[in-house]
Amino acid sequence: MPTNSTKLLLPLTALFLQGSITSACEVWSGVQHTFYGYPDNDPPGAAISQDCGRGFTAGGTGTFSDPLTMATAPGELENCEVVYVPYLKKYLRNEDYCAQCVVDWQSGLRHIDVWTGESTVNGGEDQINCEKQLTTAESIYTIIRSPRGDLEVDPNPIYTPGNDGQTCHADRVYPGFDSQQIC
Structure with missing residues (x-):
């Protein structure tokens, strides 16, 4: 026959397990x-430091089911953690290491490095110029940890290798958002 303490432990255990499976949405500005x-990339190519389900290769489209690769400092986010970036309207997954992010994290600055382009095509200087257009002095934005899976996603890639003159989609950014609509 269960004691009163056993009867209390079962609901508390269930509550603890439920809380550890799902965590609350959190806004990091x-x-x-x-x-x-x-x-x-270091070295050039699509190799990444973690295997979060697609091998050790960067990629993704930015949807909840296929998040775009991002890099950061070890310990800043969980390995393979998925976040939402309102600035890009994309889901990102922490699957790579970023040396500058480590330096920034040690000095108290949160920093993510977002994958652009494809995993098999080198966009060369055109791609690097696109990354520079996106990385400005004002590139301090918000990320959402533990996001819902139904947030709006911009289906356009950040960078598309090609000769059509529309390779960099730096105009597809969204600097303003309401965290009340996200969390």
């Missing part, structure tokens, strides 16, 4: 956003 891709 003041996060430096930079961009990287095939030509300026």
